Amino acid sequence: MNLAIVRRSSASLTLTVARLTITEALRRRLVLAFVGITVAVVGLSAWGFYRLSHGAGPTITSGEVRLALPTAYILFMFMFSFVVALSASAIASPAISGEIESGVLHAVAARPVRRAEILLGKWLGLAALLAAYTAVVCGLEYAVVDWSSGYLAPDPVPAAAFLFGEGATLLTLVLLLSTRLPTLAAGVIGVAVFGIAWLGGVVGTLGGAFHVTALDSAAKVVAYVVPTNGLWQAAVYQLEPSSYLIRQLAAQNERGNPFLITSAPSAGYLAWAGVWFVLVLGAGVVSFGRREL
Amino acid sequence: MSLARSADHGAAPAPSASAGTAVVGGTDRASPAVHAIELRKCYRDIVALDGLSMTVRRGEVFGFLGPNGAGKTTLVKLLLGLVRPTGGEVMVLGAPAGDRETRRRIGYLPELFRYQSWLTAREVLVLHCRLMRLDRPRWRDEVDNALRTVGLADRGNDRVGTFSKGMQQRLGLGVALLGEPALVVLDEPTSALDPVGRHDVRAVIRGLRDRGTTVFLNTHLLAEAENVCDRVTVIDRGRSVASGTMAELVGAEDSVRMRVTGLAGRWWQPLERFGRWIQEPDWLLVDGIPAGQVPDLVAAVVGLGGRVEAVVPQQPSLEDRFLELLGDQ
Numbered sequence: 001m002n003l004a005i006v007r008r009s010s011a012s013l014t015l016t017v018a019r020l021t022i023t024e025a026l027r028r029r030l031v032l033a034f035v036g037i038t039v040a041v042v043g044l045s046a047w048g049f050y051r052l053s054h055g056a057g058p059t060i061t062s063g064e065v066r067l068a069l070p071t072a073y074i075l076f077m078f079m080f081s082f083v084v085a086l087s088a089s090a091i092a093s094p095a096i097s098g099e100i101e102s103g104v105l106h107a108v109a110a111r112p113v114r115r116a117e118i119l120l121g122k123w124l125g126l127a128a129l130l131a132a133y134t135a136v137v138c139g140l141e142y143a144v145v146d147w148s149s150g151y152l153a154p155d156p157v158p159a160a161a162f163l164f165g166e167g168a169t170l171l172t173l174v175l176l177l178s179t180r181l182p183t184l185a186a187g188v189i190g191v192a193v194f195g196i197a198w199l200g201g202v203v204g205t206l207g208g209a210f211h212v213t214a215l216d217s218a219a220k221v222v223a224y225v226v227p228t229n230g231l232w233q234a235a236v237y238q239l240e241p242s243s244y245l246i247r248q249l250a251a252q253n254e255r256g257n258p259f260l261i262t263s264a265p266s267a268g269y270l271a272w273a274g275v276w277f278v279l280v281l282g283a284g285v286v287s288f289g290r291r292e293l
Numbered sequence: 294m295s296l297a298r299s300a301d302h303g304a305a306p307a308p309s310a311s312a313g314t315a316v317v318g319g320t321d322r323a324s325p326a327v328h329a330i331e332l333r334k335c336y337r338d339i340v341a342l343d344g345l346s347m348t349v350r351r352g353e354v355f356g357f358l359g360p361n362g363a364g365k366t367t368l369v370k371l372l373l374g375l376v377r378p379t380g381g382e383v384m385v386l387g388a389p390a391g392d393r394e395t396r397r398r399i400g401y402l403p404e405l406f407r408y409q410s411w412l413t414a415r416e417v418l419v420l421h422c423r424l425m426r427l428d429r430p431r432w433r434d435e436v437d438n439a440l441r442t443v444g445l446a447d448r449g450n451d452r453v454g455t456f457s458k459g460m461q462q463r464l465g466l467g468v469a470l471l472g473e474p475a476l477v478v479l480d481e482p483t484s485a486l487d488p489v490g491r492h493d494v495r496a497v498i499r500g501l502r503d504r505g506t507t508v509f510l511n512t513h514l515l516a517e518a519e520n521v522c523d524r525v526t527v528i529d530r531g532r533s534v535a536s537g538t539m540a541e542l543v544g545a546e547d548s549v550r551m552r553v554t555g556l557a558g559r560w561w562q563p564l565e566r567f568g569r570w571i572q573e574p575d576w577l578l579v580d581g582i583p584a585g586q587v588p589d590l591v592a593a594v595v596g597l598g599g600r601v602e603a604v605v606p607q608q609p610s611l612e613d614r615f616l617e618l619l620g621d622q
Contacts, residue, residue, distance in 0.1 A: 027411035103405030111424035292376040
């Protein structure tokens, strides 16, 4: 068979599985549930930002309000980053193991489909859902905050992209775990890894602020082993206006603030995040290919 | 009674390059549908298949029988490439088991039949048409035929989640029939069906045989195998313990039960040449009667003044033979 035809056929099967994955999320009302929760939270944030920018008391200066807006904004985005990460873990953990446990995968895998096509199709479908969700969440939040308080982050699109990167990283890891572990174990481990990575970032911030080299080194190791928090910090950096950075740095009592990121991620680190993603996805393909059903 | 013990090596030509048979893209019609040689599968310390050898010929309905845990489903999974053998070899339709192109020509109803509950029955069938890479213009006919064959024509647009277990199993059978497969593997295909459903499945299996499709029927329901199978293999603890046609496996009748009145004195003495006589309430059982001797027996009884009211040849059932075989193990 012609190589081009084989590739086209393989891509077509991968897209078939991806479409099936998206259809499942839509018909099981997963998307509807997330949209409902998101609209409620975004609505609350609109009210909060409006009150913050228009209803500050007489003892609060406009400068302090300008400082509070990015802080509140980053905290809201942290909440959304948490939701994105948890969602990634929740949708990826049953993707393979759940279908093995239920038996749905047996009929599919017995067809002339490569295991790699199934896994990549699942990843593609889930990543598309995650990307759509991240885009909707970030777009809504940017628009609502801009409307209610006049504040707009300096680089909203790269920030959203890094937020998606964080979720996609966890999604890929949990999908790998799902090829070997039961659904619950894969999901719990995914969330725990996300938490550890975030905590590693906090430890690194404290280590840097108080010049504790051991903490700083440990945080760097964690950031390379699981780059979710590194990508979150990259998103935060894109959300911070320069005036905010200067003021925060000037304030000594802000030392060790885990929500203050003073430098952009290095190109080397971002390249590593890309390599990490390829390695973990490749490990997932190999692991599922060897899995006996 | 003739019974082919263990594997029937040589019952059909082995697939093979060594025999000089032309195998092109796994489509060699001369090769058996399934040919296993010393097949072994272990799950850590558990031996599921222990040197199983067997052959399934093209176009036959083949029953694969055994008690629970004998290794039946493991073999099915090996045939489809869902698991890999620990040792030995298994060829399916002339290609190594699991070969991707060969899987296009295999229909499969899993023992654990579960389909996407959020799809309609029609969508499930279309999904499998896509996965099989059938030509798109064929999909509609394939799907309609499958739904009609398994009795779900009026439920095609309903979601699978609303189906009973029996209906899901019917749908699974429909999925297995898509694309006119050369081999259909049915793993316990009637486990969730009512008597009407079982009857329908038997009709489907006979229809497949009529059009030359090989059917590999994995079951522990012996009546099911007795009804439709051309040949069977019985396995126990991962090994073949008997193999052959139903007649070879079960054997011809060798006893007859009679209801007789009017015999008196030592009547049995001249009749002992027909076999061992056992007195039962209202009946006489003659065990070990030579083939074709029943008319002579009846004539001899009448000659002694007996009135023969009923003669019932005793056919050993597959279940009797099955239990006997497992008992031997």
